[in-house]
Amino acid sequence: MSLQARSWKSGRSVLILFVALALVATVICAVAGSNPKSADQSHAWMNTTLSPDERASMVLKEMTLDEKITLLHGTGMEGLSPISPLAIHSNGGAGYVVGIPRLGIPPIQMSDAAYGVRMSGDNGRYSTALPSCVAGAASWDLDAAFEYGSLIGRELRAQGYNMSLGGGINLTREPRNGRTFEYMGEDPVLAGTMVAALIKGEQAQNVMGDIKHYALNDQESGRKAVNVNIDKRAARESDLLAFEIGIEQSDPAGVMCSYNRLGGEYACENKYLLTDVLKKDWNFKGFVLTDWGGAHSAIKASAAGMDHEEPGWIFYGDTLKKDVESGKVPQAELDDHVHRILRAMFATGLVDNPPQRGVVDVAGGFEVAQRIAEQSSVLLKNDHGLLPLDAAKLRSIAVIGRHADVGMISGGGSAQVDPPGGNAIMPPGKGQTRWLEPVWFPTSPLKAIRAKAPAATVNFNSGADLNAASSLAKSSDVAIVFAYQWESEDMDLDSLSLPEHQDALIAKVAAANPHTIVVLETGGPVTMPWVDHVGAILEVWYAGSKGDDATVNLLFGDAMPVAKLPMTFPRSEADLPHPTVIRPARGSDSEGNVSWQKIAAGLPAFQVTYDEGVKVGYKWYDAEKKSVLFPFGFGLSYTTYAYSNLTVAPGKNPRVTFTVTNTGNRAGAEVAEVYASLPASAAEPPKRLVGWSKLKLNGGESKEVSVDVNPKYLSIFNVERNGWELLPGEYTFMVGGSSQDLPLKQSLTIK
Ligand code: BGC
Numbered sequence: 238m239s240l241q242a243r244s245w246k247s248g249r250s251v252l253i254l255f256v257a258l259a260l261v262a263t264v265i266c267a268v269a270g271s272n273p274k275s276a277d278q279s280h281a282w283m284n285t286t287l288s289p290d291e292r293a294s295m296v297l298k299e300m301t302l303d304e305k306i307t308l309l310h311g312t313g314m315e316g317l318s319p320i321s322p323l324a325i326h327s328n329g330g331a332g333y334v335v336g337i338p339r340l341g342i343p344p345i346q347m348s349d350a351a352y353g354v355r356m357s358g359d360n361g362r363y364s365t366a367l368p369s370c371v372a373g374a375a376s377w378d379l380d381a382a383f384e385y386g387s388l389i390g391r392e393l394r395a396q397g398y399n400m401s402l403g404g405g406i407n408l409t410r411e412p413r414n415g416r417t418f419e420y421m422g423e424d425p426v427l428a429g430t431m432v433a434a435l436i437k438g439e440q441a442q443n444v445m446g447d448i449k450h451y452a453l454n455d456q457e458s459g460r461k462a463v464n465v466n467i468d469k470r471a472a473r474e475s476d477l478l479a480f481e482i483g484i485e486q487s488d489p490a491g492v493m494c495s496y497n498r499l500g501g502e503y504a505c506e507n508k509y510l511l512t513d514v515l516k517k518d519w520n521f522k523g524f525v526l527t528d529w530g531g532a533h534s535a536i537k538a539s540a541a542g543m544d545h546e547e548p549g550w551i552f553y554g555d556t557l558k559k560d561v562e563s564g565k566v567p568q569a570e571l572d573d574h575v576h577r578i579l580r581a582m583f584a585t586g587l588v589d590n591p592p593q594r595g596v597v598d599v600a601g602g603f604e605v606a607q608r609i610a611e612q613s614s615v616l617l618k619n620d621h622g623l624l625p626l627d628a629a630k631l632r633s634i635a636v637i638g639r640h641a642d643v644g645m646i647s648g649g650g651s652a653q654v655d656p657p658g659g660n661a662i663m664p665p666g667k668g669q670t671r672w673l674e675p676v677w678f679p680t681s682p683l684k685a686i687r688a689k690a691p692a693a694t695v696n697f698n699s700g701a702d703l704n705a706a707s708s709l710a711k712s713s714d715v716a717i718v719f720a721y722q723w724e725s726e727d728m729d730l731d732s733l734s735l736p737e738h739q740d741a742l743i744a745k746v747a748a749a750n751p752h753t754i755v756v757l758e759t760g761g762p763v764t765m766p767w768v769d770h771v772g773a774i775l776e777v778w779y780a781g782s783k784g785d786d787a788t789v790n791l792l793f794g795d796a797m798p799v800a801k802l803p804m805t806f807p808r809s810e811a812d813l814p815h816p817t818v819i820r821p822a823r824g825s826d827s828e829g830n831v832s833w834q835k836i837a838a839g840l841p842a843f844q845v846t847y848d849e850g851v852k853v854g855y856k857w858y859d860a861e862k863k864s865v866l867f868p869f870g871f872g873l874s875y876t877t878y879a880y881s882n883l884t885v886a887p888g889k890n891p892r893v894t895f896t897v898t899n900t901g902n903r904a905g906a907e908v909a910e911v912y913a914s915l916p917a918s919a920a921e922p923p924k925r926l927v928g929w930s931k932l933k934l935n936g937g938e939s940k941e942v943s944v945d946v947n948p949k950y951l952s953i954f955n956v957e958r959n960g961w962e963l964l965p966g967e968y969t970f971m972v973g974g975s976s977q978d979l980p981l982k983q984s985l986t987i988k
Contacts, residue, residue, distance in 0.1 A: 289580045296342060313550075319549060330346055330347050343588060348402065356655065369418040369648050372609070393442070399592050402491075406429065406432045408455065410455040416726050423803065443591075446490055463843060463844075469954075470851070490524070496531045508541040511525055524581055527545070603783050606782040614780070616800075618773055637709065643679065645721075646758050675725075682789065683697050703738075724760035734764055753772055759778065801870050805868055806865060822843070870974075870975040876899055882941070885983045890947060906932060910974065915968060927944075964987075
């Protein structure tokens with residue numbers, strides 16, 4: 238953990254500094270501008286019938302060099318750069334970019350907003366916590382993802398922000414990555430498609446969206462120093478494909494370049510990543526902003542395609558200005574950076590419809606958070622129909638697990654949403670969110686269970702004393718263990734085991750009562766040495782502001798489990814491509830606990846080689862023939878589904894048509910997954926996800942569904958030709974309810 242991080246992440250001290258600088262600022266603010274109200278309509282570029290590009294070009298023509306430079310950097314942050322007096326106008330988010338009032342260009346107010354708007358508590362506001370992003374991905378539901386983004390967009394606007402810093406989709410290549418909860422799983426097609434729906438939801442609220450961390454920032458350990466080695470084809474077909482899809486489908490305003498190096502070059506000055514791939518191959522029209530403190534140069538970064546530095550102006554202030562004046566940075570290059578930012582502002586509508594502060598709709602947020610939690614919790618095991626529980630028949634319920642009496646855990650770091658009233662496990666008034674301290678939301682499963690089963694005796698045991706927990710379980714009709722594993726930015730997990738003796742607790746409880754149900758509050762996969770001994774397992778991830786009611790509705794059958802795993806749960810860490818996390822030498826600068834000047838100058842690199850290449854997640858386990866605990870795409874329900882009548886029609890987008898039948902009598906929704914294997918000449922892993930459809934089906938109902946497969950998802954990346962290539966040969970399409978349960982198969986020869 239970095240000391241820098243601890244201090245700069247606390248907005249409080251920054252605010253104090255801001256206040257001290259207020260006097261200076263009032264003098265300058267007439268120039269700087271901070272008025273979020275709508276722009277002066279008299280400017281020719283306020284004509285909304287013009288394209289965002291035309292509008293941006295018109296503004297650009299009027300701008301002085303100083304004004305241009307102003308748009309290319311933030312205004313600073315304690316511990317990461319100097320702070321400008323103009324930062325007084327910041328709304329309290331992670332980034333503030335001064336506007337140009339004389340031209341009607343508003344400031345950019347950026348906030349982290351992975352699963353909700355960050356720092357609302359620190360800023361005296363309130364935000365909804367949605368289930369973690371990985372949960373959103375587990376819904377496999379594009380409408381839910383759009384709704385997820387829309388809620389974030391609305392709450393950003395209500396709090397005075399016009400740009401989100403969410404949209405994380407680094408693939409779960411290293412499942413111990415402390416930000417796994419903040420990302421969207423292990424598959425590029427799933428992650429890219431889901432994040433696009435989320436960003437579309439945000440941008441529909443006239444808020445700039447962002448996608449991050451570009452690219453291959455797949456672990457937190459030594460993230461500011463690590464050099465990632467991976468071959469180009471594998472990168473393009475895995476992590477970069479997720480970004481390609483996300484960007485193509487949602488046109489995000491921003492792409493955040495990551496801290497790490499790739500092939501020896503820092504991501505934020507990596508010409509291959511930023512220009513060759515992002516701007517040329519993918520035709521990205523928005524702007525590249527650095528991760529916080531991720532810039533390392535002016536001339537090189539500018540030439541490579543970095544458009545904007547955050548949080549300060551170590552390179553993109555006076556240094557860049559001098560480099561432009563001396564011709565070391567061409568004027569056209571500078572103008573392109575500025576144009577991209579202006580275009581994004583016009584394209585997302587925030588100039589025409591600036592945020593208006595208002596009261597966050599708390600009840601509306603609860604409703605969305607609960608619905609998404611219900612749609613994203615994955616039922617992993619349910620022996621003998623133990624679930625759903627019948628409240629009328631149960632006389633006694635044991636609720637076991639640390640803090641399950643008061644709350645449910647949330648994901649930490651810059652994604653952290655502040656719970657109302659503070660951290661539920663802290664005494665009142667002491668629950669302020671702190672960097673690298675687990676935060677529990679005041680969503681008590683114990684209370685929700687008591688409310689749901691009023692006729693039953695519901696007893697709680699924290700599990701601290703295994704024998705006491707076991708005897709409570711023994712004397713109860715059912716035992717529900719709430720188990721957790723906390724994740725945060727700025728750390729990786731030591732292992733995939735549940736921490737704090739929870740494995741022993743679950744084993745002991747299960748030995749005392751065969752009707753043991755485990756509810757997992759985790760950011761990603763965990764190992765389960767007790768898996769064969771418990772009756773049911775429900776993965777609820779970090780379930781957000783209404784995690785208690787959503788979880789209990791699922792346990793008691795008032796909601797139907799309809800989600801599927803967005804990542805494999807392996808049997809053991811020995812089965813991972815890298816059985817241990819590769820970390821920098823202990824105490825070395827590469828850990829990143831050094832000054833921002835040292836980080837900016839570049840830390841000594843250590844190497845991580847992703848020799849598993851494209852074989853991320855299920856592609857690895859398939860190729861290596863390793864059995865897993867729960868496969869990618871897996872999830873049970875309280876009903877069952879059957880698949881039939883597969884046909885595959887050739888064409889530009891091969892059309893895969895099949896029938897899904899709900900063979901039970903309860904209404905539900907099935908994620909019907911389509912995989913393909915490529916011709917042997919492709920030398921690819923045994924199969925890849927190429928599409929899916931989520932269908933609602935009443936009990937006994939059948940529906941025919943068609944999935945049009947994007948040919949890119951069937952292609953390989955040809956490095957020599959620098960393009961996707963659909964190889965001739967035989968493709969096999971497989972359809973079913975999980976990556977390991979694909980009852981329908983049909984081949985298609987592509988010439
Ligand atoms: C994180 C980013 C975040 C930024 C601003 C960085 O440490 O990696 O994801 O958006 O801080 O808070």
